[in-house]
Structure formats: C-alpha cells, structure tokens
Amino acid sequence: MSDDQNKYPYQPYNSFHHDQNMVSGFLGSNPVGFDPSHMSFTDFFHETVDYNTLSRAFDISCSSSHAVNYPANDTCNSKKNISVREAAGEINENPLTPNSAESSSSSAAGGEEESSKSKEDPPKKVCDDGDEKCKKVNKPIQKVEKKKREPRFAFKTKSEIDNLEDGYRWRKYGQKAVKNSPFPRSYYRCTAQKCTVKKRIERSFQDPSVVITTYESQHNHHSPAMLRGRATDMVAPPLQPKIPSFQQDYTSSQMIPTSNQNHANSMFYNNLNPQQHHQLPEYNFMPDMFPSFAHKEDT
DNA sequence: CGGGTTTGACCAGCGC
DNA sequence: GCGCTGGTCAAACCCG
Secondary structure, eight states, rough: OHHHHHHOOOOOEEEEEEEEEEEEEEEOOHHHHOTTTTTHHHHHEEEEEHHHHHHHHTTOSHHHHHHHHOOOOOOOTTTTTHHHHIIIOOOSSOOOOOSSSSHHHHHHHHHHHHHHHHHTOOOOOOOSSSHHHHHHOOOOOHHHTTSOOEEEEEEEESSOSSSOSSSSSSEEEEEETTTOOEEEEEEEEEEEOOOOOOOEEEOSSSTTEEEEEEEEESSSSHHHHHIIITTTTSOOTTTTTHHHHHHHHHHIIOOGGGGGHHHHHHHOOOSOOOOHHOOGGGOOOOOGSTTTOEEEEEE
C-alpha cells in the first residue's frame, strides 16, 4: 500500500439511497466534513454518518416504526433480504411515509407478538437421536428471531481495505460467494454482548475499488473507539440524533439528482474514469424513497 | 487459552 | 417439487 493509501485509506463515495428496507448513504469523494488529513474514517463515520442516527433521521424502512416492528405481511418488509443492489435502485414504489421514531417501544411489542406467533411453527425435522444434522435444526427460537427485518444502512466506500474501521468490534461469521461477482461477501456481527448489529461487506464487482458495507440493526452500546478516547468529542451518545451537519451535508450539495445522473456522477464520482461513471447507475437515488427532509435539485 | 477466522453444510424463501 | 441464492451455523483452525 502506498503512503497516500495509508494516509487516505478511505474515499467515501457520494450517493445516497433509501428504500423500504434499507437506507444507504454513500458519501462523496470529499464530502463536507471529511478531511482525511485531520480525521480518520472512524471519526468521520461517527461524527457524520452514525447510522444509528441515520436510521432515525431518514425514516428507515418505510417508517421508523417499521424499523423496529416487522410484521410478516408488512409490505415494507415482505420482500426478504433486500440486497444492496435491490435497495440501490430496483425498488421505487411505496413512497416514503415520514414518521417519528417514538413509536418504537410500543411497536416492538407487536414485533414480539409476531415472533411468538411464528414460534408456533414446529421445526421441520425432529431429532430423535444424536444425529449431527438435528443439532442445527432444533433451534426454532433463534431462527424465528432472525426473521425480524432490521433497518439497514449501506455505506459505499472507495477503499482497498474491505473491513473498514468504524469504531466497533466485529466478528466474522460467514462468507459467501456473490452471484455475478468474483468478490465474496463477508458477514460480521458485533462482538458486544446482546448487540445484534450485523454488517455485510462486499466489493463491488463493477468497480473493485469500491467496498459496499451494509449495516443492519442498531448498536445498543457505545463504540469501543469512542470509549477509548473520543468520548469528549462525542457529546451525543450513539442513539441521540445528531442530524444537522449530516443533513446539511447531503441536502446542500451532495445529493445526486436522479434525473441528472451524468451530472451527478461527474460531480461526485470524480475519482472514477468516465467508463466507471456509467457503471454506477445502480446506485441512483430513488426519488420516491428520498428522505423527507432532503430537497432535490430541480433539473 | 481465549477470541477471531475459515469453510463446508444447512436452512429458508423465492421463482419457475 | 426442484433448483437457486442469501444468510447462518459450527467445527476446525489460526493467532497472539
């Protein structure tokens, strides 16, 4: 790795997505507030792109309540396992309904109810001996819990490093080959106890220099990095909204107007050659799913 | 030895 | 029903 790459390992992109199940924010090559010479990506991530904040600020998953409660028949969540690519552009129905984050506690009860209902489904296989296979099957409760759809936030970064330092500790629990991509997708979960946050990391097959990180759920604890030395800088706890700077960053100059994609690419994907520009439209905005607070430029 | 990674197997959902 | 795919599990392995 070159010196420059050591100094500037991350070059966050600048695109932004919001769909039924996932918000994804792609920062610009030089986003407002990110000065690689004075700020690590971790710091930048926490100070401007804290996804705990985003998940509340951007009305994730149809609405904030849906971000917590995932009825099986909810149209917001009926499509399982929304991928980064799907979220990036293939879903543009169901206009976003702005909502507050305050219904989370009450709606969580509904989620539990739904879960318990699902728990009534018996395992398809019953263990009657020490069969190795049965060990994996007889975990109905865990399986059910995993069916909950958590809010997601995808983060696209230009980096040679796959696993970007975001201040939290992660444990890798799986890796899968990605269809139509030579690059595998890695699965991580937060190592903190009782923290259900997961993240997936994959490299864009269209632009191998781009790493797509997808976070799921919300941390229920502070970042270890914060506790180490950044606490004084982090006045707001992770779950406390800290929107204004980020909001302004995106609304003022960094939103990519869908109807002016080429212009947007030339503006914000300026690290790429023209050929690569044409490879990015799958990360277009979805106008209907655009965060309610963000204005779109007229074109 | 504890914690993290690797990797093959398994499971569930979806489309045909 | 079957095959495909994404997601997860867990034993084996690695490493400090």
